[in-house]
Amino acid sequence: MTLVSNLDLQIKQLIIDSLNLEDITPDDIDSDAPLFGDGLGLDSIDALELGVAIKKAFNIALTDDSEENREHFASVNALVALIQSRTA
Template sequence: MSDSAKLELELKQLIIDTLELEDITPDDIVADEPLFVDGLGLDSIDALELGLALQKQYGITLDAEAEDTRAHFASLNALRELVEARRER
């Protein structure tokens, strides 16, 4: 498994555990589909919760007001690219 695929699986598990998604497995999360609203159906509280998890796990601090924060949360692929580029641990 490539590093990128490993990180993808790790992020899926992080989302499932952090957001207590009952009945959802990593396979249910499609990497290029929207995480919020239309796709997986996450909401604004999930976005905040996920922001905290990224900070704790990878040391990434996001600015809630910044325009690009929205883009980072668009899909699992976007999230993985963010972690690859900015992780501190």
């Protein structure tokens, strides 16, 4: 398993665990699909909880810039790119 796919799986599991998404497996989450709205259907409260979980898991602090966060939380792939850029 490559580092990217491992991180992809890790983030999907983090989303499931931190947001208590029952009946969803990592395989159910499309890495390119939007996390909010039509995709996974998350809301702003979910974003806050997910931000805290990412900070705990990867020691990455997210800014209060909502436009930047919107980009980071666009999809699982966007979160993978963020974490790779901040931990490289």
